[in-house]
Structure formats: structure tokens, C-alpha cells
Amino acid sequence: MEYWKLIGIAIIVVGFTLKFDVLAVVLTAGIVTGFVAGINFYDILTILGQSFVNNRLMSIFLIIFPVIAIIERYGLKERAGQLIGRIKNASAGKILSLYMVIRSIASALNIRIGGHVQFIRPLILPMSEAAAENSKCEKLTENQTDHLKGISAAVENYGNFFAQNCFPAASGVVLIQGTMAELGYDVTLQSIATAAIPIAVITVLLTFIQVWIYDKRLKKSIVKEKR
Amino acid sequence: MAELLQWTPEIFYSLCGLVSINAAVRALKNTKAKFGTFLFWLILGIIFIFGKIIPYMMTGVLLIFMGLLTVTHQVKMGEFAEIDETKKKEASERVKNKIFIPAALIGIMALVMSFVRIDGKPLDGATMIGVACLVSLSSAFIICKPKVKETREDTARLLMQVGAACLLPQLLGALGAVFTKAGVGEVIASIISSIFPTGNIVIGVLLYCLGMVIFTMIMGNGFAAFSVITVGIGVPFVIMQGGDPVVVATLGMTSGFCGTLLTPMAANFNIVPCAVLETKDKWTVIKAQIPMAIVLIIIHVVLMLTLAF
Numbered sequence: 001m002e003y004w005k006l007i008g009i010a011i012i013v014v015g016f017t018l019k020f021d022v023l024a025v026v027l028t029a030g031i032v033t034g035f036v037a038g039i040n041f042y043d044i045l046t047i048l049g050q051s052f053v054n055n056r057l058m059s060i061f062l063i064i065f066p067v068i069a070i071i072e073r074y075g076l077k078e079r080a081g082q083l084i085g086r087i088k089n090a091s092a093g094k095i096l097s098l099y100m101v102i103r104s105i106a107s108a109l110n111i112r113i114g115g116h117v118q119f120i121r122p123l124i125l126p127m128s129e130a131a132a133e134n135s136k137c138e139k140l141t142e143n144q145t146d147h148l149k150g151i152s153a154a155v156e157n158y159g160n161f162f163a164q165n166c167f168p169a170a171s172g173v174v175l176i177q178g179t180m181a182e183l184g185y186d187v188t189l190q191s192i193a194t195a196a197i198p199i200a201v202i203t204v205l206l207t208f209i210q211v212w213i214y215d216k217r218l219k220k221s222i223v224k225e226k227r
Numbered sequence: 228m229a230e231l232l233q234w235t236p237e238i239f240y241s242l243c244g245l246v247s248i249n250a251a252v253r254a255l256k257n258t259k260a261k262f263g264t265f266l267f268w269l270i271l272g273i274i275f276i277f278g279k280i281i282p283y284m285m286t287g288v289l290l291i292f293m294g295l296l297t298v299t300h301q302v303k304m305g306e307f308a309e310i311d312e313t314k315k316k317e318a319s320e321r322v323k324n325k326i327f328i329p330a331a332l333i334g335i336m337a338l339v340m341s342f343v344r345i346d347g348k349p350l351d352g353a354t355m356i357g358v359a360c361l362v363s364l365s366s367a368f369i370i371c372k373p374k375v376k377e378t379r380e381d382t383a384r385l386l387m388q389v390g391a392a393c394l395l396p397q398l399l400g401a402l403g404a405v406f407t408k409a410g411v412g413e414v415i416a417s418i419i420s421s422i423f424p425t426g427n428i429v430i431g432v433l434l435y436c437l438g439m440v441i442f443t444m445i446m447g448n449g450f451a452a453f454s455v456i457t458v459g460i461g462v463p464f465v466i467m468q469g470g471d472p473v474v475v476a477t478l479g480m481t482s483g484f485c486g487t488l489l490t491p492m493a494a495n496f497n498i499v500p501c502a503v504l505e506t507k508d509k510w511t512v513i514k515a516q517i518p519m520a521i522v523l524i525i526i527h528v529v530l531m532l533t534l535a536f
Contacts, residue, residue: 002417003418005409005410005411005414006411006414006415008402008405008406008409008411009411012402012445012492016491020298021297021298022297022391022392022395023293023294023297023298023391023395023398024294024295024297026294026395026398026399026402027291029402030401030402030405033405033406033409033411034405034408034409037408037409037410039405042284044287045283045284045287045291046284046287047283047287047401047404047405047408048286048287048401048402048404049281049282049283049284049285049287049288049289049290049401050286050404051397051400051401051403051404051405052274052286052287052290052397052401053278053279053283053286055396055397055400055401056240056243056275056278056353056397057236057352057353058396058397058400058495059275059393059394059396059397060239060240060243060352060353060356060357061503062243062246062247062275062386063239063242063246063356063357063360064356064360064363065246065382065385065386066246066364066367066378066382067329067333067360067363067364067367068385069378069381069384070329070364070367070368070371070378070381071326071329071330071367071371072381073310073315073318073371073373073378073381074315074318074319074322074370074371074373075315075316075318075322075326076319076327076330078316078319079319079322079324079326079327083324110341111338111341113334113337113338114334116499116500116503116504117503118333118337118356119334120500120503120504121503121504122330122333123330123331125504142507146506146507146508146511147511147515149504149505149506149511149512150506150511150512150514150515150516151515152504153497153500153504153511153512153515154488154512154515154516154519156500157487157488157496157512157516158519160496161481161484161487161488162481162484162523165477165480165481171450172449172480175450175453175454175480176453176476176477176480179457179458179476180457180472180473180476183457183458183462185466185472185476187472187473187476191473192473192476192477195473195477195478195534196481198530198534199478199481199523199526199527202523202526203519203523206519206522206523207519210518210519
């Protein structure tokens with residue numbers, strides 16, 4: 001039965017929904033799927049191990065932790081707060097909008113700036129948090145902070161994902177070209193990169209709207225709390 | 228030279244491994260789950276450092292052992308003293324705006340490194356980020372003059388806060404490899420094409436875009452979904468109905484990225500950042516992305532219908 005191969009997906013969905021231990025869920029899904037597809041245990045372990053080692057680049061952010069450890073202990077957030085305090089009318093939304101523009105342009109030019117560990121935690125979040133507290137004139141509530149963290153991380157993803165294919169040699173573009181060529185469609189890298197522009201621009205505009213709404217809500221909450 | 232370049236990423240992966248082993252040593256001071264936590268970070272460190280030397284099958288066994296540790300709650304966060312707020316203020320007065328130099332150097336150096344060519348080839352990602360970090364770290368030491376002991380302590384705290392989630396991106400990548408080998412994608416594509424008729428452009432575009440979204444959510448990776456869903460749905464349902472292949476495929480890929488915004492399977496984008504930013508709720512990032520993803524999916528469908536036909 002071919003359909004049994006989908007059991008791994010079911011294990012993931014059920015396991016994640018019921019909040020079982022994530023590592024155990026993922027490993028179980030892999031092993032069970034492998035068994036159902038008739039792959040022997042030795043090969044399953046080899047595939048898991050090999051792919052894990054080859055994907056170490058995904059965890060390269062560990063190497064940045066010591067830097068963050070130092071600059072946070074020596075007052076990074078406090079300083080960011082003071083600096084933003086001097087800029088009039090700075091708001092969390094404006095800072096995030098500016099980051100979105102820079103991040104998207106960099107991404108479209110295949111310049112690797114950005115990252116949650118490299119940029120959001122040490123720079124963008126402290127700055128937007130300070131700006132938000134500034135415009136609110138007091139500390140953010142726990143929920144407001146959490147929401148701001150979510151949006152800051154999201155903006156990093158938006159800029160990263162939707163602008164990257166504007167670069168003709170981006171890995172996504174190369175993959176599209178290769179797949180289409182294999183299917184018998186002769187498409188060029190340049191034409192794919194051009195076709196990727198509209199969605200990149202639309203995503204930047206939509207981001208402006210989302211962060212503008214955050215600013216608005218924050219303003220509203222001030223009025224409410226003051227009543 | 229080429230031989231040497233092949234091994235430079237290993238140097239930086241080894242440094243990542245040392246960060247992990249640092250946490251392992253710190254775990255010995257844990258009051259709870261001392262030994263399990265120690266083993267967990269130690270093994271991860273070993274895989275980072277010796278990943279290319281240890282047989283892959285053994286790494287697979289080690290991963291399963293780590294899974295057993297987490298499922299039996301043997302991996303815990305340690306206890307750390309809060310950093311004194313007034314001391315932080317004092318330090319901030321002393322260091323002033325120079326504190327931004329190390330923060331900015333990570334990005335700037337990574338950018339500079341991306342222009343470096345050796346024998347006409349760009350450096351690999353690990354070397355780029357690794358060199359940038361070493362430069363940034365040296366500047367942080369010169370500017371802040373921290374005690375090594377407190378830096379080690381803080382680094383261990385940061386890693387333990389991220390916890391087992393830091394393994395997830397790599398592990399999901401490994402799961403994707405098993406799925407591919409097992410032929411999961413082909414099964415899904417064949418189910419969909421047996422249920423829906425071809426010929427209707429609107430249904431075709433909807434199926435392709437949503438197929439990319441859903442399959443990316445399952446695999447946690449738009450690239451993995453792309454070839455499967457494009458072969459199974461994109462070509463028969465959209466392109467063969469007269470859609471422009473360039474526009475259809477390009478928008479298909481980014482529809483998949485909308486799925487990435489919605490899924491915990493894309494742990495490195497959605498779950499790890501929650502740990503890194505220390506959010507209360509580990510779904511915060513996905514929650515912030517849901518409205519954006521929905522709007523973008525609709526826009527993808529509309530754009531594909533208007534631009535590709």
C-alpha cells in the first residue's frame with residue numbers, strides 16, 4: 001500500500017498538535033516512514049545522520065552566542081534605548097519598515113545581511129522595543145512585548161523569503177530553472193528573477209501595513225490604559 | 228589551497244561544537260537532570276566537531292539517543308543568576324555607543340566576506356559567518372573587556388534557553404531526506420491528480436498554490452515541495468492549460484514560502500527565533516505571520532491568474 005508512506009506526516013501532525021517531545025516525534029516519523037517504504041534500519045540511520053551533518057550550516061548561529069552574551073551584559077539594550085530616545089517620532093513600526101526595505105534590497109542583491117540571531121536580537125528588537133516604549137512613555141506589557149518580538153522575527157522572514165528570488169543566481173531561481181528544464185520547459189534565470197519582482201514589492205507594502213497596525217494598536221492601548 | 232578550503236567550514240563547525248560543550252560543562256552545575264543535560268550538549272558538540280569523521284550511521288544512533296534523553300525529560304535549563312541591572316547601567320555608561328560596533332560588525336563582515344573570491348569561487352556560508360563572528364568577538368573583547376568566566380556563563384545560558392529546539396532545523400532536514408527517499412511526494416501528487424479533473428484554470432491555479440502551501444507546511448521547506456508539486460500539479464493543471472511556465476513556476480515557489488510562514492516544521496524560521504528572542508509563547512512568530520500569509524496566498528492566486536494567462 002502506497003498510502004501508508006504518508007504515516008510520517010500523520011505522526012508529525014498528531015505529535016506537534018498534542019505537544020509531544022519534538023525530537024522524539026520527528027525521529028519516530030522518520031524511522032516509521034523509512035520502515036513502511038522498505039528502507040532497512042541501517043540505511044535509515046545513515047540517511048538521518050548524513051543529512052543532519054550536512055545541514056550543520058542551519059545551526060551556525062551557535063557561533064554568534066558569545067558575542068551576544070558580551071554585548072548584552074555590557075548594556076546593548078540600555079544604549080539602544082537611549083539612542084532611540086533622541087530620535088523624535090521614532091516608532092517600532094517605522095524602524096521595522098526601514099529594516100524591511102533594507103533587508104529586502106539586500107536579499108534581492110544576494111547580500112547576506114539579516115538573521116534572527118545576527119540582527120533581530122542584538123539590534124532591531126532592542127531599537128524597536130525602545131521606540132515603542134518611548135512612544136508609549138512607559139514599559140510595554142508582557143503581551144505587547146511578545147507581539148513585538150513576533151512581528152520583528154516575522155519581518156526578518158518576509159524580507160528574506162520574498163525578495164531572494166529577484167536575484168538571478170539565487171538557489172531558488174536555479175532550482176526553478178533546473179526543474180523546469182527537466183520537464184522540457186526552456187526558461188532563463190533572468191526571466192524567473194524578473195517574474196519574482198511583483199511579489200517582492202507587494203510583500204514590502206504589506207509589511208508597512210502590518211507594522212502600521214501594530215503602532216496604531218499600541219497608541220490605542222495608551223488611551224485605554226490612561227482612562 | 229583547495230584542499231584547505233574544503234576543511235575551513237569544519238573549523239567553524241568545531242567552534243559551534245565548543246559552544247555546545249561549554250553548555251555541557253555548565254550543565255554539571257544543574258540541580259535538575261544534571262547528567263542527561265550534560266550528555267545532550269556533549270553529544271551535540273561531538274557531532275558538530277567530528278560530524279565528517281564519525282560514520283553517518285553512528286550519528287544516526289547518537290541522534291536517537293538524544294531523542295531518548297529529551298523524551299524522558301533528562302534535558303533541562305540550568306539555574307543562572309540574574310545580571311545586576313545597575314551594573315549593566317554602569318557598563319553601558321562606560322562603553323557608550325561603542326557597544327554597537329561588535330553588533331554591526333557581524334553583519335558588515337559577513338557582507339564583506341561575501342565578496343571574497345578564492346580561485347574565482349565564493350566562500351561557503353559557514354566560513355563567511357564564522358570569520359565575521361571571530362572579528363566581531365575580538366572587537367567585543369577589546370571594547371567591553373569582559374571576564375571570560377562570565378561570558379562562558381552567559382553563552383551557556385543563551386544556548387540552554389534555546390534548548391533542544393536548536394536541533395530541530397537540522398533534524399527536520401534529515402526527515403525531509405527520508406521522505407524524499409521513501410517517495411512521499413509522489414504519493415501525494417498521485418492522490419490529488421486522481422481526485423480533481425484537469426481543464427479548469429481557476430481550480431488548477433488554486434490547487435497548485437494551495438498544494439505548494441500545504442506541502443511546504445508538511446515538509447517545512449518550499450524547495451522540497453517545489454519539484455514534487457510542480458511535477459504533480461503545476462504542469463498538468465496549470466501550465467498545460469496555457470499558463471506561462473516562467474510566471475507559474477516563480478509564483479509557485481513563493482506560494483510555498485507562504486506555507487513556510489505558517490508551519491512549525493520550518494523550525495529555523497519560526498520556532499528557533501522564539502527561543503532566541505525569549506518569547507513567552509513559542510507560536511508568537513507564526514501567529515504574527517498568519518494574517519500576512521493568508522493575504523499573500525490570495526495575492527498569489529490572483530497574480531497567477533492574471534499574469535500567466
